[in-house]
Amino acid sequence: MKKDTLIIGFMLFALFFGAGNLIYPPTLGIEAGTSFWPAIIGFILTGVGLPVVAVAAVSFVSNDARELADHVHPLFGLIFTTVVYLAIGPFFGIPRASTVAFEMTVEPFTAGTSGLLFIFTTIFFIAVLLVSMNPSKLVDRIGQWLTPILLLALIVICIGGFLLLDQTAAGPPSADYATAPFFNGFAEGYLTMDAIAALAFGIIVVNAFKDRGISTRKGLMKATLKTGSVAGIALAVVYTSIGWIGTRMGDAGDFTNGGDILSSAAEGIFGSFGALILGLIVALACFSTSVGLVVACGQFFNKLTGISYRWIISVITIGSYVIANQGLNTIVGVSVPVLTFIYPIAIVLIILTFLHKFFGGYRTVYRGAILLTAIAALYDGLNEFGVNMPEIAAIMEKLPFSSIGLGWLFPAIIGGLIGYIFKNKTKASHAR
Template identity: 70%
Template sequence: MKKDVFIIGFMLFALFFGAGNLIYPPTLGIDSGTSYWMAISGFIITGVGLPILAVAATSFVKNDARELADRVHPLFGLIFTSIVYLAIAPFFGIPRAATVGYEMSIEPFLGGGSTVALFIFTAIFFIFVFIVSLNPSQMVDHIGQYLTPLLLLAIVALSIGGILVLNTPLSTPSPTYESSPFFTGFVEGYLTMDAIAALAFGIVVVNAFKDRGITSRHNLVKATLKAGIVAGVGLTAVYTFLGWLGTQMTAQDSFTNGGEILSAAANVIFGNFGALLLGIIVTLACFTTSVGLVVAAGQFFTKITRFSYKWIISIVTLVSFLISNQGLDTIISFSVPVLTFIYPIAIVLILLTFMHKLFGGETGVYRGAILLTAIVSLYDGLVAFGLEMPTIASFMEKLPFFELGLGWLVPAVIGGLIGLMVSRNKGDLNTDS
């Protein structure tokens, strides 16, 4: 049992630790400066805490994340869960992982970008992703027993080297991190996609435990939570180090993204060998995450369509391959608005799952909370996409915590309370009649 918890926990760590997990903490570190510890604390809540809760939440249901969303309405469950899987898999998550893998493991040795090199790299990358994804049960052993330890060894080597070589005083934080470092880090944690990816990975973890003979609901929840803690400890340690690495690079140069920060840091610490070590870390991280997302999407869409699992993962890998060749900047520019929209909804859904018994599982609570959350997050997503809505903006800006990127928080609470009162009143009326 203990061995299975660690193996599956290592697998979950590797599934979470992908492109976004590599490129965002160093950017946070370099921007937050002396406010680093507050900023990384906020980042860890959304980048580690929420994903672990989401994985645990899926262990409460019999099938998958759709069952959680069905508590709002079956149609909402189908649409929202499909959007989540499409976003984290073929449209954004997997292509981002592949392009980050290319830009940080191949491009440094070429001296610049190359569309031909990107095409060749992604073609080979997705062939191997497809092969490993064909057998989900063996995926646990491949990743948990072999790839994750290799990934951790490479990260430890980079960490030790960084501690021994780098000792730069912390810089002055950027304006947003100076005024509200914790909440800025909290919102930055959205970009890892992990809380919504966890809705997909959760069922992979549950199925892995079922394959090992754990069938009772109590034991599944317990085992899943333990595996989540194993993954969470690893993620917290890695995020903290990668962020700290960013704080040490302020004097080196100006950077446009976290990938450049990591590449420069690896070069400072290990010279030319650093680029090779970082390339191993990035390729392994992006590969394991991509496999997990393909498997999760394959299992979900096989359930809701008449297509076989093999056909589904063939489509997912092909679409991911095509989108990945559009380049990282294009993928990120389209993913941020979508994530801004769906992330708060996912957070509210996860939290309501753990409070389900407190309000008796009233459907009205789910509907009220999700409806008002969706209205605010849709506005935020449209603004992130570049649409200006001055009339609506004047109202939205009055919401509590709006300037912190958490304007949806109070509406979610109000919506849930209204939904609870409406449900209770309906119950009273039905009782009277």
């Protein structure tokens, strides 16, 4: 069982570790400078802690994340979970992973050559579809093969950074990190949005342990927490290492994103060979994440509709392929507002799942917390779309933590308290 925990933990690490996770910590490192340690601790708390907790929360239910949302209302559970899977799957998550892989592995060596995105995504999605066809083999294919290669490449970059990168002292923190480094790191980790993906990946982990003979809720929860710890420790070490590399790049020039920082660092460490190592890391990270999302979406919609799993993942892969060829900027421009709306609701559902027994599982608590969270998150999402609402903005900006993107937190607490005060006499049907 220890071997299974380790292998499944490696699989979970690879599923979480997409290109977005690779480029956030170096940006944090270069901006936080001498305030790096409190900033990275805040980042790990939300960028690692929340996804691990979300995976454990899924182990509380029998089938999938829809049961968590059913505590609010079955119709809400159906709609919200469907939106989550579509968002992290064929609409945004999978296409974004493939286009990021292209832009960081192929485009730097072939700038200006037309038609390559089409060729790259064709090969990429054929490979994704083939690996996703048999989900029972996912643990072996990713946990035993892809993840060790990914980790080895990451270790090479990180050790090279520690030993070979010029030991330039960390620079002064930017304005945001100078005053509240922990909370800004906290907000950056929250923006990785892995907690949403965890709602999908959680059932893959649970099914992997069921295939190995664990069937009791207590046994699944214990095994899932151990696996989450393996993935969490690996993520925390990698985030800290590549974030630290970012602190050493402050004097190396101006960068547009974390990918530029890592590319420059890799070249500074290993020359042109560094670019190849970084390309391997990005390709493996994006590929494993895409496979995990295709499998998770396929299993969910198979249970929901009864349509053949293979037909569903074929449609998901083709849809992702079409959207990916619209380009990364188009995908990001639409996805950020939608995910900004979805993510707080997912976090509140996860937290309420763990507090379920403490407030008696009353539906009114779920409904009050989710309603006010959704209102605040809808404002944030519309704001990301560029919708100006000056009157509402004046109110929202007064909410605690609104300046760091957590303006929904206070409404969620108030909504939950109101729901508890006016709680129904009948507990939620899923109360335990």
